[in-house]
Amino acid sequence: MADAATTAPNDLTEHELHALDAHWRAANYLAAGQIYLLANPLLKEPLRPEHIKPRLLGHWGTSPGLNLVHTHLGRVIKARDLDAICVWGPGHGGPAVLAGSWLDGSYAEVYPDVSRDGAGMARLFRQFSFPGGVPSHVAPETPGSIHEGGELGYSLAHAYGAALDNPDLLAVCVIGDGEAETGPLAGSWHANKFLDPVHDGAVLPILHLNGYKIANPTVLARLPEPELDDLLRGYGHEPIHVAARPGDDPLRTHRALARAMDQALDRITLLQRTAREEDAVERPRWPVIVLRTPKGWTGPAEVDGLPVEDTWRAHQVPLPAVRENPDHLRQLERWLRSYRPEELFDDEGRPRPDVLAFVPDGDRRLGANPHANGGLLLRDLPVPGLARYAVPVDKPGATLHEPTRVLGGLLEQIMEDTADRRDFRLVGPDETSSNRLDAVYRATGKAWQEEILVTDEHLNRHGRVMEVLSEHLCQGWLEGYLLTGRHGLFSCYEAFVHIVDSMVNQHIKWLKVARDLPWRRPIASLNYLLTSHVWRQDHNGFSHQDPGFVDHVLNKSPQAVRVYLPPDANTLLCVADHVLRSRDYVNVVVAGKQPCFDWLDLDQARVHCARGAGSWDWAGTETGTGEPDVVLAAAGDVPTQEVLAAAGILRRHLPDVAVRVVNVVDMTRLLPQDAHPHGMPDAEFDALFTRDRPVVFAYHGYPWLVHRLAYRRAVHPHLHVRGYRESGTTTTPFDMVVRNDLDRYRLVMDVIDRTPGLAVRAVSVRQRMQDARTRHHQWIREHGTDMPEIAEWSWTG
Structure with missing residues (x-):
């Protein structure tokens, strides 16, 4: 693929290019300032050691590239009136995303003391990676985020989850090249085979190659470009390349990235229109932007005689001894002043008009889009009454039912009742029928955009059951779906849900932090149904026998975790009714799919589940004395x-x-x-x-x-x-x-x-x-x- 600068028309004027560059320089200045400055945020006096934080924490290397993406997303969102969010994959890109939300004003709306002026800038700088402040990565505290910056490997799955059943949403996903080496991310490239161009939104991956991780080069950045193109095309994407090198004129890069964004969005619009208006059935080949920028671009080129920019040394803090080393202090001042802050901010520290020329308005801002605060959009799930699905129990232990098959009838009705609003999904690694939940196929099919053969069953281009043999991808889809205001259930074999241990860790941490942020609205709970469990894996053997996910979850924040072990079909119905209505929890429900004795009728099950634990007097031999x-x-x-x-x-x-x-x-x-x-x-x-x-x-x-x-x-x-x-x-x-x-x-x-x-x-x-x-x-x-x-x-x- 040729460079985007030579393949697409460009209508930007010189003034517009300079306005884009002003926003980018302002964001870079704010990102560097967060890492270093404790005082003197506008450099109104020469830098002194006491202006510098005593502990320098944060990651500079990825920030210029992320700022570049933020700047250009603002332009296309404003020009096209896009409903868009961005999932920021690089692990510690916090300075950049915080800078963007401060510039668009969304940060001050949720944190009024961090106002969009000099005083607010000082607070923005001081709080970053500082006791009582905010983390160095994108986190729940960051307006516009649905993704924890420490979750390397999950960004693309989250973006696809956000796009599901959101036909007007553009979910942009910036994928760091270190993150791109992980197994979950590699599997996530296949999510485009499940994206329905009619009912779902679009995902625009931006593969950000800056060449290095913390101390090593990255694989994809070193691949020859034709080989990388073959890889991305093999995944079903059409790559568009933008490359910047040390010493390049930033205006050239702005021009190239603007063309790439327009080319990608024009293609997305065409693909969606073709599917929605012409009923095209061929799977779209969606665009992906490959953005190459130097690691730590615009930062110090050399420190202590060693190259820094465009090397792994730019990953974290390029000038590590600013308080103690006068040369480092002088370099830092030159670096910060190179952005010409006096051109970017007025005397009161407010961004000048050119800086904000391409910042969208209202909810269109990346920091204010309601999809990134999904509780604002969440509607109650229409869970039907249980009496229709409950099994009759005249006497304990006289009959048997498969509990999950009984639950399947309830889920079928929920699928039916959400057919128009499309805000409920069932995900699992190829196990819906095996786990006896196949009644849902009477209401919907399995999402599938590849070829459908006459021998296939239940495949449907518009289906809302998501099956793929990757627990990581299932988890990522559902997290993205929930975080953007919808409901769902993850069904999995008990032994293999451990594959997502680290993912559920991060989601629980997210929920714990988010519940303490008044502006974050509660979201639907992440619900696991673990079946095919340890005691009925006698046929599959030792490899399929592990009940330890419950132990893992119960180690986490008690405010966010719940674990239920219903003993029969009616108690499973009652537990499901509760967890599907709940908010801000991770609920783990363990229930078998094999025939199980019925112990309690529905009324008894309701009381028992509400109590959580109780005596079964009919089973004991107490006399009551x-x-x-x-x-x-x-x-x-x-x-x-x-x-x-x-x-x-x-x-x-x-x-x-x-x-x-x-x-x-x-x-x-x-x-x-x-x-x-x-x-x-x-x-x-x-x-x-x-x-x-x-x-x-x-x-x-x-x-x-x-x-x-x-x-x-x-x-x-x-x-x-x-x-x-x-x-x-x-x-x-x-x-x-x-x-x-x-x-x-x-x-x-x-x-x-x-x-x-x-x-x-x-x-x-x-x-x-x-x-x-x-x-x-x-x-x-x-x-x-x-x-x-x-x-x-x-x-x-």
Whole structure:
């Protein structure tokens, strides 16, 4: 692809070019000032060491390129009246994006003390990477951002998520060349195969190649241009190149980038019009701008005899010893004055008219677009009443249903009810049907823009189910979708959701910070449905057995995380109703897709889920005259079944033992009240679990999590937890629980071993339990299936 400067017409006058350059120089000055200056923001006096911050933090290298993009986006947004946001991918581009929002006035609107004048500039500079101030990267505090600057690899997926079901939105994404080396970003180039040009907006990737990471060159920047073009064309894009080199006249670069922007946007307009008006079905080949700028452009060319500009040394702070080294101080002053701030700001520090000539108005500003504060656009999700979908339960444990299939009916109706407004998506890595949610296909199809064969099922160019075998891409799509004001659900095999551990970390951090910013409006929660879980991956084996995502999430900010383990179909419906309506949380719901006993009718399920944890009196043998002898507790569908089976054995063989059966749906209820908003007061916890009676707890995941959540409770010394202990293989369903000592027989043995006075008088019962485990091992090795007493078991009460 030839340079854009020679392939597109240009209508910009010299005055317009100089106005663009004025904005860019002002942004560069503000970016450098944030890194260095504690005082004297307008350089009204010579720089002195006391004007410099004592700790120099921040990243200069990427800032000039980002400022260039911000400047030129302002021009096209204003000229074309575009509804546009920008996702800033480079990790620490905070100085640039803060500079842009300060210049467009959006920063002062949400932070009035950082006014668009000299006093506000001083505050802008001082607060950057300073105690009590703002981070060095793009963050929730930054107006116009939907992406945490530390999230290398996720920017393009976020941009596509923002564009979904936003037909009038342009989501620009600046991709740093270091970020472009990550696996998630590489996978995200395929998102264009799922972008519907009729109902979705457009994504304009800008691959920003400045050549270096923190200490090394970057791969894509060193590729020969024809090879890079082949790569991008192979991904389905048409590249447009803009290149600036050290010493180039910036006006030439402005002219080239303006032409590239116009060329790209003209192509996007044509592709959308063709699809929307002519019903074209061929997948569009969207433009991508490849922007090459020198690392640390316009900064110091050389420091202490070593080259800096256009090298990795420009990545962070080019002049590191300004307070101590007079030469560095003089260089800094020359550098800052090279932008000619007196031409850019008046005596009061306000930007001059030329600087603001191409700044859009109102909500069209990148710092003020409501899509970047998605809660402003969020509408309540029309979740239908549950009675239509609930399964009848006349008696506990008499019938079985697949909980996620029951949930699928509810999701189908939500898809149907949002067909016109298009603000709900279901995402997952090729598992919607496998996870029994395929009822949604009666309301919508799977998004797909490639060829559709007659043998394909449910593929639809306008579908709202997103399936791709990349958990990173699914997560990024959904985050971008939620952050721009919509709703969704991520369905995933439990063992493989770990792939997005770092992504959910960042989203939780975003939510935690955003809830403390009054101008950030609440967004719909990020909802995970984890199924095909550890206890029913007996057929796939050890590689598919890992329940630890819950542990990972519960390490995070308690204000933002919730974990639910509904034990049957109706409780799953109630939990889903709650999480789909919620705001500003990460909700993890773990529920099986295999046939599961129905324990509670809808009304009982509603009460139980609202309580979060409670006693199932019908399952225990308490007389109501005092505390139980032992508490059998469960969290999760398979542990619940094993606990009830154990309770049935105790009822038959040790009827004089007072057993209380407790079921936990909301894992955060186990925490103290001061540790989590859902935490149980001590008095309530003690009443449910007792203070000093043995508690045998069958838990879905790793047993130490329950100990961690409950370690401050009075009963903790008497708490014994059974759960997954990394013992897995390809085997039978019941053998999975036996291997991990979560089976009914082991639970009965635990009750006998831990209930005072019971071990001696129940020795024969304990021996029967041990014998049953031995029979189990022999049976499965001979027959390959579980024993009839297991396979045909049901609750008899």
